[in-house]
Amino acid sequence: xxxxxxxxxxxxxxxxxxxxxxxxxxxxxxxxxxxxxxxxxxxxxxxxxxxxxxxxxxxxxxxxxxxxxxxxxxxxxxxxxxxxxxxxxxxxxxxxxxxxxxxxxxxxxxxxxxxxxxxxxxxxxxxxxxxxxxxxxxxxxxxxxxxxxxxxxxxxxxxxxxxxxxxxxxxxxxxxxxxxxxxxxxxxxxxxxxxxxxxxxxxxxxxxxxxxxxxx
Ligand SMILES: O=C(CO)[C@H](O)[C@H](O)COP(=O)(O)O
Numbered sequence: 001x002x003x004x005x006x007x008x009x010x011x012x013x014x015x016x017x018x019x020x021x022x023x024x025x026x027x028x029x030x031x032x033x034x035x036x037x038x039x040x041x042x043x044x045x046x047x048x049x050x051x052x053x054x055x056x057x058x059x060x061x062x063x064x065x066x067x068x069x070x071x072x073x074x075x076x077x078x079x080x081x082x083x084x085x086x087x088x089x090x091x092x093x094x095x096x097x098x099x100x101x102x103x104x105x106x107x108x109x110x111x112x113x114x115x116x117x118x119x120x121x122x123x124x125x126x127x128x129x130x131x132x133x134x135x136x137x138x139x140x141x142x143x144x145x146x147x148x149x150x151x152x153x154x155x156x157x158x159x160x161x162x163x164x165x166x167x168x169x170x171x172x173x174x175x176x177x178x179x180x181x182x183x184x185x186x187x188x189x190x191x192x193x194x195x196x197x198x199x200x201x202x203x204x205x206x207x208x209x210x211x212x213x214x215x216x
Contacts, residue, residue: 001214001215001216002182002186002190002191002212002213002214002215003029003030003170003192003193004027004028004029004192004193004195004209004212004213005028005029005031005032005063005172005192005193005194005195006023006028006031006032006195006199006200006205006209007034007143007174007196007199007200008031008033008034008196009034009045009143009196010143010144010197010199010200010201011200016050016053016054017057019200020054020057020058021057022205022206023058023060023209024057024058024060025206026205026209026210027206027210028060029060030060030061030062030063030085031054031058031061031062032065032196033054033063033065033083034065034067035047035051035064035065035066035068036067036068036140037067037068037069039068039069040067040068040089040091040092041140041141042141043141043142047074047077048074048078048080048081049081051064051078051081051082051083052080052081052082055081055082061084062082063084063085063087064078064083064085064086064087065087065111065134066078066086066087066088066089066092067089067092067113067140068092070092071088071089071093071099072095072099072102075099075102075106076106078108079106079108083108084108084109085108085110085111085131085132086103086108087112087113087134088100088103088111089112089113089114089115090112090115090118091114091118096112096126097126097129100112100129104129109131109132110129110131110132111131111132111133111172112126112130112132112134113133113134113135113174114134114135114136114154115136115139115140116137116139119154120133120135120154120158120161121157121161123158127162127165127167127169128165128167131169132169132170132171132172133158133172134172134173134174134194135154135155135158135172135174135190137151137173137175137176137177138174138175138176140174143196143197144196144197144201145176147175147176147177147181148176151185152184152185152188153188155171155173155185155188155189155190156189158171158189159171159189159190171189171190171191171192172191172192173190173192173193173194175194177195177198177212178195178198179208179211179212182212183215186215186216193212193215195208195212198212199212
C-alpha cells in the first residue's frame with residue numbers, strides 16, 4: 001500500500017485546524033509540510049512556528065520539506081518544532097553528508113530532495129545514509145503544477161540502486177500527483193505519494209486519500 005502524505009501547501013490557511021482534523025481522521029500516513037524561503041524557490045510559506053502548532057494536532061508523521069538555502073542553520077529549530085522527517089535539497093547543500101549527519105544526530109529521519117534536473121546518481125555515495133529520497137516531479141515552489149513524465153525513469157533507476165544495495169530507503173514523489181498517474185508512480189517503484197491539490201481541492205478529500213492509499 002502507498003504511503004500517502006497530503007501536502008498542506010494546498011490547505012485552507014484560514015481554517016488550518018479543520019484541514020488538520022480532516023487529515024487526522026483520514027487514512028493518510030504523513031503530514032507533508034513545505035517550508036519555502038523565497039531564495040531557493042520563488043515562493044515563501046511558513047517556518048517552525050506554524051509547524052509547532054500543526055504538530056500539536058497530530059500523532060502522524062510530520063514530514064518537513066525544506067526548500068531553503070543554508071538549511072543547516074534551522075535544523076535544530078525544526079527538531080524543536082516536532083519534525084519527524086527533515087528533508088533538505090541536494091542542490092542547497094554544499095556539505096550534504098554533514099547535513100544528513102546533523103539531522104540524524106538530533107533523532108530525526110533524514111530526507112534528501114532532488115530537483116527535476118538533478119540525476120538520482122548524485123546521491124550514490126550517500127544513499128545508505130538517507131531514510132527518504134524525495135524526487136520533485138515539478139519544479140519546486142508551487143502546488144497545482146503538471147507532473148514531469150521523465151520522473152518515472154528517475155524513480156525506477158533509484159529503486160534499482162536501493163534494491164541492489166539492500167537498503168530500506170523510501171522514495172517519495174512530490175508534485176502533480178493525481179489519481180490517474182499515481183498507479184504508474186507506484187509501479188515505477190515509489191513508496192510515498194505527496195498530494196496537495198489532488199487531496200485538498202477534491203470534493204471528498206478523505207475519499208481521495210483512501211483511493212490513493214489503495215494503490216499497490
Ligand atoms: O513541494 C511542493 C511544491 O514545491 C508541493 O508539496 C507540491 O507542489 C504538492 O502540490 P501538488 O500535489 O498540488 O502538485
